Amino acid sequence: MSRLDTAADPQPVDRRQRRRDAKLATIVAEAWDLARRDYGLTGISLRDVAERVDLRQPSLYAYFDSKLALYDAMFADGYRQLLEQVVQLPQVDDPREALVRFVEFCVRFSSDDVVRHQLLFQRTIPGFEPSPESYALALEFFAIGRQKLAAVGVTDPDGADLFTGIVAGFAAQQVANDPGGDRWVRQSRRAIEMFLADIDRHTKSRKASR
Amino acid sequence: MSRLDTAADPQPVDRRQRRRDAKLATIVAEAWDLARRDYGLTGISLRDVAERVDLRQPSLYAYFDSKLALYDAMFADGYRQLLEQVVQLPQVDDPREALVRFVEFCVRFSSDDVVRHQLLFQRTIPGFEPSPESYALALEFFAIGRQKLAAVGVTDPDGADLFTGIVAGFAAQQVANDPGGDRWVRQSRRAIEMFLADIDRHTKSRKASR
DNA sequence: GTCTATACATCGATAGAC
DNA sequence: GTCTATCGATGTATAGAC
Numbered sequence: 001m002s003r004l005d006t007a008a009d010p011q012p013v014d015r016r017q018r019r020r021d022a023k024l025a026t027i028v029a030e031a032w033d034l035a036r037r038d039y040g041l042t043g044i045s046l047r048d049v050a051e052r053v054d055l056r057q058p059s060l061y062a063y064f065d066s067k068l069a070l071y072d073a074m075f076a077d078g079y080r081q082l083l084e085q086v087v088q089l090p091q092v093d094d095p096r097e098a099l100v101r102f103v104e105f106c107v108r109f110s111s112d113d114v115v116r117h118q119l120l121f122q123r124t125i126p127g128f129e130p131s132p133e134s135y136a137l138a139l140e141f142f143a144i145g146r147q148k149l150a151a152v153g154v155t156d157p158d159g160a161d162l163f164t165g166i167v168a169g170f171a172a173q174q175v176a177n178d179p180g181g182d183r184w185v186r187q188s189r190r191a192i193e194m195f196l197a198d199i200d201r202h203t204k205s206r207k208a209s210r
Numbered sequence: 211m212s213r214l215d216t217a218a219d220p221q222p223v224d225r226r227q228r229r230r231d232a233k234l235a236t237i238v239a240e241a242w243d244l245a246r247r248d249y250g251l252t253g254i255s256l257r258d259v260a261e262r263v264d265l266r267q268p269s270l271y272a273y274f275d276s277k278l279a280l281y282d283a284m285f286a287d288g289y290r291q292l293l294e295q296v297v298q299l300p301q302v303d304d305p306r307e308a309l310v311r312f313v314e315f316c317v318r319f320s321s322d323d324v325v326r327h328q329l330l331f332q333r334t335i336p337g338f339e340p341s342p343e344s345y346a347l348a349l350e351f352f353a354i355g356r357q358k359l360a361a362v363g364v365t366d367p368d369g370a371d372l373f374t375g376i377v378a379g380f381a382a383q384q385v386a387n388d389p390g391g392d393r394w395v396r397q398s399r400r401a402i403e404m405f406l407a408d409i410d411r412h413t414k415s416r417k418a419s420r
Numbered sequence: 421g422t423c424t425a426t427a428c429a430t431c432g433a434t435a436g437a438c
Numbered sequence: 439g440t441c442t443a444t445c446g447a448t449g450t451a452t453a454g455a456c
Binding site: 039040041042043118121122123124126127158161162164165166167168169170171172173176183184187190191193194195197198201 | 249252331333334368393394400
């Protein structure tokens with residue numbers, strides 16, 4: 001929590017915590033790998049995950065209270081990956097071009113990992129609800145999307161729904177019909193230009209009626 | 211198979227077959243109901259399904275070779291519902307208006323039954339692949355979509371991908387964020403008009419460069 | 421924290437009698 | 439076709455040694 005105890009006690013708690021966090025990260029990573037390779041998200045078994053990280057199944061309970069808690073950690077991990085990559089997007093001055101790049105990135109991100117897309121954007125696991133802490137990461141991402149939208153002048157709910165519908169659809173189609181490919185990534189620019197033309201049309205017609 | 215044996219034996223095979231088909235339909239209907247009510251698609255258990263149709267769990271294997279075979283029957287059933295409703299859409303002369311109505315119907319169809327949408331349009335069940343016979347029904351539906359697209363002059367793959375991306379996204383958002391509602395159904399007209407405007411723009415620019 | 425051992429409930433699936 | 443009985447695998451969870 002702080003560095004007040006480092007003088008008398010050279011970071012033993014931090015060390016343990018770091019080891020624990022590293023093991024947690026390993027477990028989550030191996031769970032992703034299992035889900036990707038064979039079984040899908042609901043197909044992974046805690047016994048298999050434990051074996052991958054050189055633990056017995058009951059020992060996983062030292063890290064996760066339940067299988068759903070593991071899913072929650074994976075959910076948070078996925079959104080951390082997403083946020084980490086979003087902030088690394090190259091800065092673009094033109095907000096319209098920035099929106100295009102943002103959408104291309106989102107669709108590509110989904111295409112890169114099908115099971116990750118399923119966990120983050122589809123609600124496919126029975127009984128799973130992200131914890132408030134994990135969902136806060138999702139909200140953080142959505143806020144970035146809203147901000148990019150606002151930068152091109154879209155602040156009304158209908159316009160936002162139109163936008164999210166396009167992005168969700170391109171990601172879904174990319175994952176379902178061309179996983180790992182770029183068939184809908186390539187159409188993203190055209191889609192957003194189409195969307196922006198529609199925004200312009202609506203803005204003009206509203207101005208004209210005033 | 212044939213009617214050669216009906217003289218001596220008044221349709222006993224047909225009768226049995228009809229009873230069997232009726233029972234099959236009941237099983238599928240109850241499976242849908244269970245998936246909708248509580249558990250989701252992967253959450254239904256064969257024991258619960260069997261109980262609903264007054265059978266013991268192993269007796270279901272007289273009708274389905276496996277749980278995946280039950281999913282396959284549900285998949286086919288869902289596409290039959292879709293096709294049945296599509297052909298009942300009121301005839302509209304203007305192909306652009308017809309396309310709008312078609313998309314509104316598709317999004318509403320998804321909104322009407324979330325688990326049906328998941329089985330038909332998302333690939334969420336580990337290990338499930340529709341059989342060729344069931345998938346033929348899906349292809350039949352896709353052909354109708356292509357035909358409606360061709361009627362407004364869209365025959366190129368890019369335009370088709372743009373279209374399917376929009377429809378898939380609106381359906382997905384409707385199901386995920388407003389199940390049973392009409393938030394994205396209401397935006398469908400605007401989305402398709404936006405799409406058609408983009409088609410016009412591309413057609414013009416191609417003409418101009420000739 | 422990690423282990424062994426164990427328990428319980430549920431699940432898909434199979435064998436074999438009728 | 440339907441049943442009873444049973445199997446192996448699974449998720450969940452706990453007790454207790456180290």
